[in-house]
Amino acid sequence: MKKEFDLSLYLVTDRPLAGERDIEWIVEEAVKGGATIVQLREKDCSTSTFVDLARRLKERLINYNIPLIINDRIDIALAVDAEGVHIGQSDMPYDIARQLLGPDKIIGLSVENMEEVEKANLLDVDYIGISPVFSTPTKTDTAQPFGLDGTREAMKISNHRAVAIGGMNQETIEDVMKCGVEGVAVVSAIVAAQSPYNAAIKLKEIITKTRCK
Amino acid sequence: MKKEFDLSLYLVTDRPLAGERDIEWIVEEAVKGGATIVQLREKDCSTSTFVDLARRLKERLINYNIPLIINDRIDIALAVDAEGVHIGQSDMPYDIARQLLGPDKIIGLSVENMEEVEKANLLDVDYIGISPVFSTPTKTDTAQPFGLDGTREAMKISNHRAVAIGGMNQETIEDVMKCGVEGVAVVSAIVAAQSPYNAAIKLKEIITKTRCK
Numbered sequence: 501m502k503k504e505f506d507l508s509l510y511l512v513t514d515r516p517l518a519g520e521r522d523i524e525w526i527v528e529e530a531v532k533g534g535a536t537i538v539q540l541r542e543k544d545c546s547t548s549t550f551v552d553l554a555r556r557l558k559e560r561l562i563n564y565n566i567p568l569i570i571n572d573r574i575d576i577a578l579a580v581d582a583e584g585v586h587i588g589q590s591d592m593p594y595d596i597a598r599q600l601l602g603p604d605k606i607i608g609l610s611v612e613n614m615e616e617v618e619k620a621n622l623l624d625v626d627y628i629g630i631s632p633v634f635s636t637p638t639k640t641d642t643a644q645p646f647g648l649d650g651t652r653e654a655m656k657i658s659n660h661r662a663v664a665i666g667g668m669n670q671e672t673i674e675d676v677m678k679c680g681v682e683g684v685a686v687v688s689a690i691v692a693a694q695s696p697y698n699a700a701i702k703l704k705e706i707i708t709k710t711r712c713k
Numbered sequence: 714m715k716k717e718f719d720l721s722l723y724l725v726t727d728r729p730l731a732g733e734r735d736i737e738w739i740v741e742e743a744v745k746g747g748a749t750i751v752q753l754r755e756k757d758c759s760t761s762t763f764v765d766l767a768r769r770l771k772e773r774l775i776n777y778n779i780p781l782i783i784n785d786r787i788d789i790a791l792a793v794d795a796e797g798v799h800i801g802q803s804d805m806p807y808d809i810a811r812q813l814l815g816p817d818k819i820i821g822l823s824v825e826n827m828e829e830v831e832k833a834n835l836l837d838v839d840y841i842g843i844s845p846v847f848s849t850p851t852k853t854d855t856a857q858p859f860g861l862d863g864t865r866e867a868m869k870i871s872n873h874r875a876v877a878i879g880g881m882n883q884e885t886i887e888d889v890m891k892c893g894v895e896g897v898a899v900v901s902a903i904v905a906a907q908s909p910y911n912a913a914i915k916l917k918e919i920i921t922k923t924r925c926k
Contacts, residue, residue: 546803547785572760575788579809590759596792 502604503583505567506536507627507683508707509700510663512571513540517691524556526696531564533700535690536683539586539608541571554580567606574600584608586629589616594623608663612643617654629685630654632666633676636687648675655680670702677710715817716796718780719749720840720896721924722917723876725784726753730904737769739909744777746913748903749896752799752821754784767793780819787813797821799842802829807836821876825856830867842898843867845879846889849900861888868893883915890923 511530513523527538540557542550550573558568558580567583570576572591577584584606587597597607609625611617620628632645646654651664664676665685673684686703693699724743726736740751753770755763763786771781771793780796783789785804790797797819800810810820823842824830833841845858859867864877877889878898886897899916906912 547800547805548803551805551809573788574791575786575805575813578787578813579805587760590761592760592764592788592792596764600788600791 502606502626503567505583505606505626507661507663508711509535509537509704510665510683510685511535511538511690511700512665512685512687513538513542514687514691515542515545517688519692523553524560526691527557528560529695529697530690530700531561531566533697534704535566535700537567537569539569539571539685540576540582541586547575550576551579554582558582569606569608577601577605584626586610588631594625598624610665611654611658614650614654614657617657621657621659625660627661627663627682628658630662630664630681633664634667634672636666648679651676651679651681670706673703673706674710677707683707715819715839716780718796718819718839720874720876721920722748722750722913723878723896723898724748724751724903724913725878725898725900726751726755727900727904728755728758730901732905736766737773739904740770741773742908742910743903743913744774744779746910747917748779748899748913750780750782752782752784752898753789753795754799760788763789764792767795771795782819782821790814790818797839799823801844807838811837823878824867824871827863827867827870830870834870834872838873840874840876840895841871843875843877843894846877847880847885849879861892864889864892864894883919886916886919887923890920896920 518526540554554576561568569584569586570582571586574585574592574597586608588610606626608627608629609620610629610631611620612631630646630651633651635645662681663683663685664681668684668686669689690696690699731739753767767789774781782797782799783795784799787798787805787810799821801823819839821840821842822833822838823844824833825844843859843864846864848858875894876896876898877894881897881899882902903909903912
């Protein structure tokens with residue numbers, strides 16, 4: 501059976517942004533501060549390095565009952581028995597990903613425009629990532645931003661749970677949460693923060709407050 | 714049950730070397746000319762592009778009963794039900810690769826020095842790739858070449874079937890075959906040849922002649 505998962509504060513890793521600091525440390529601090537789910541995203545490392553990192557993260561996260569999601573690489577997810585994968589539109593096609601991972605793993609899919617939101621409705625993905633809401637320096641290959649209006653519109657169309665990604669920080673997330681997403685996916689606002697723990701606490705506070713309204 | 718496979722003329726693809734020409738066309742020409750096994754190696758493309766190319770190659774190769782081996786990416790191999798994978802020392806660890814692929818798939822492992830040849834003896838890999846025999850412009854991240862003496866020595870130590878890779882061409886393969894390898898892995902001598910078909914015929918002729926001696 502698929503485990504329940506909470507999308508409210510979704511941390512996405514970024515090694516260049518982490519600088520000299522260990523990804524594992526940043527992730528654990530963020531989780532202590534309230535991150536509810538973690539995606540390991542690695543674009544320029546060898547498979548063995550990726551597996552090692554994923555395994556170490558999984559070992560830490562298991563203590564907090566926080567799911568580990570692997571970006572793109574089904575083989576890495578299978579190798580460490582991660583809780584799921586997040587795929588973009590040019591990653592593994594959803595049907596194959598589901599076939600390889602089975603029904604119990606979480607699969608998230610990035611959608612970059614309304615057409616992709618509609619297409620995702622035909623798939624039994626576990627959540628969609630609305631990407632990007634705002635333009636961001638973290639990812640340079642992203643599509644035209646949804647903006648707040650677009651995000652609201654996407655949430656009307658979509659029949660999936662959703663996180664918003666792109667430009668999520670203490671200033672923006674309240675408005676974004678009000679668009680109807682279940683959570684926000686944060687990269688630099690935690691990974692590059694002086695204290696990932698404090699950053700996560702602050703973000704989580706805003707998310708929780710906005711949800712209760 | 715694992716299918717039998719023939720390592721004698723082992724083609725490794727290289728998209729930059731292929732230039733404007735289709736990889737599928739080059740591979741099919743090489744197979745018509747005598748290539749016995751094909752490894753798809755892609756380093757800088759999206760997962761969806763990699764899957765598409767692997768699927769198209771698989772469809773062509775199945776007509777010739779030629780196994781398709783995927784470089785590094787277990788997920789791609791699983792997605793298209795390729796006959797196997799080839800892993801390097803910084804790719805997926807062998808034990809995990811075997812676990813994910815099962816006993817019937819071919820797994821080849823690159824070895825870059827005598828210590829790795831010895832370590833490979835402890836694994837039930839299906840073949841080793843002695844890499845590189847000579848220095849080569851195709852791969853710039855390779856270790857100190859084995860040379861002919863090193864290749865001969867490796868073949869004495871190894872209890873596996875082996876292909877030699879690195880600098881394999883019409884001038885070099887006779888001497889290399891005499892070191893005791895079962896076959897040679899060729900990149901530019903076929904991929905960059907004006908006629909991949911003719912190049913494969915010529916290479917296969919030398920390999921067959923050397924083996925019969």
